[in-house]
Amino acid sequence: MEIYLVGGAVRDELLGLEVKDRDWVVVGATPDDMLKRGFKQVGADFPVFLHPDTREEYALARTERKAGRGYHGFTVYSAPDVTLEDDLRRRDLTINAMARSESGDLADPFNGQADLQSRQLRHVSDAFAEDPLRILRTARFAARLAPMGFAVASDTMALMQNMVADDEVSHLVAERVWQEIQRALHENEPGTFFTVLHQCHALAVLIPEFAQGEIFEQALAAFRCACASSNDTDTRFAALLSPLPETQAKARAKALKAPNDCQDLAKLASRLRDHLEQPDNQALTEQQVLAILDDTDAGRRPERFQRLLQALACALSAEFDNALTLLGNAQQAATGVDAKALLAQGFKGKALGEAIRQERLQRIATLIHRQQA
Structure with missing residues (x-):
């Protein structure tokens, strides 16, 4: 059994950022091995365990295979013969596909460290295209890391554009889309989230009212202004939808499954702006x-x-x-x-x-x- 620190913790450590959450991957083990060591299984779709003392998540190394459309269309394979590289290959971005062994050695099979240094958000493999949610995650990472000079790599942007053209984005579940939007509203440069989605044409699917460039520019300007003056989710969201007529703002907020407070404020902002x-x-x-x-x-x-x-x-x-x-x-x-x-x-x-x-x-x-x- 080999245990590795993986993903965001390794990325943030290398960037000199505070490590808030630590996730681990276990290679060469079975669920019985984990249970015998006192871990508690919590994963329903694949084996994830909580450490008996730290309560941190330990996941058995796994692979994923596309089996349908959208975010849930995957079959998962987890067994002792799945290698660390197999597990890292299924991840979204190279900067999230690094691991550190218990002895401190860095495993970086997809050159994530080089992309950290060049400030590139680059997909690990073509398997990125199998999960449309990764478009939103990439945009969110761009919003988080933009102050450090990060941008989406050109080949990844092209892949995201192809995914949109293949109609993958329309298969996303609205509740999951809202979760990503809500997180993005509070990233370091939230406006970057929407500019990335606009560049890859996903925004026209998620918020079709912004397909017109002029409307989007007005929305982005109001949104960035609100982000500079308020930390409230509903205020930022209302500013984003403020250029839309009340009926459109109300319908879009509802379609995005925004919470009631966000829906109400967006509706009122559009109504009063027009008034x-x-x-x-x-x-x-x-x-x-x-x-x-x-x-x-x-x-x-x-x-x-x-x-x-x-x-x-x-x-x-x-x-x-x-x-x-x-x-x-x-x-x-x-x-x-x-x-x-x-x-x-x-x-x-x-x-x-x-x-x-x-x-x-x-x-x-x-x-x-x-x-x-």
Whole structure:
């Protein structure tokens, strides 16, 4: 039995980055061998075991063979005769296909170290084309490592383009696509994820609305702006879809299986962007401002409303800065109306509701007057 540290831990160690997770591959062993040593089996599709002390994952060396379309279309073979090189060959990128023995020796059969030095993201073998999810993973690694100068190798980009042309991407499960997108939203340079997908033509399959170059450029600019100002997933996602009409943004967010908070904010951002860009709404009245606050449920969900304004600040040009500032101030002013004080004055029922509304309008009108002064 031989045990090797593999994948990202070896890559990050060689790059001088912090190693967060360590994965291991075991060569020359059977499941019974692992169980006798106190490991606990957790893998359903292939033998993966948890170390009895560290709880780190140890996988038996395996090979994979294409047996269908999409991410799940594989048969797995794991046995003591599978070599380390066999196991590394099935991996996606050369920089992820290195291993280190327990004695510290580096195993690098596919020249991953050379690609680390030349800052290239290169596929290990033509088997890369058997799994369309690797297109998204490669784009995500590009987003993570872009600050260090990494880029997708030209031959790998060509292979990814061929995979898209062969209609492999359309067979991806939406939930798995969202997992990769969500991770990419928080990589070091998230915009690179979408530029890589655009270059290999996969973005036109995953988000067809971005097939038009102008729309994509607007989306990318708003998205990068949001990434610079916010760490929230829903804010970044809403900025990304903000150039789309509300109906398209709503449908695309749903098709991508985005969480409800992301779907809601994307829908609201597109709706309010379109509303503010209408010629009649260049100078908001107190009635229009209050209608926006009510429509976006700003009173009960003030934090979401602030994230909405953050997304819009990136989606709209600078000429709308005053309008967004007004909305932010109006939300605080309108929320501060003291309903108990009005109740003490004798207002009840519908009269109380109308009194609250009038007080909010008055406060907003005062803000507008101050802003225009």
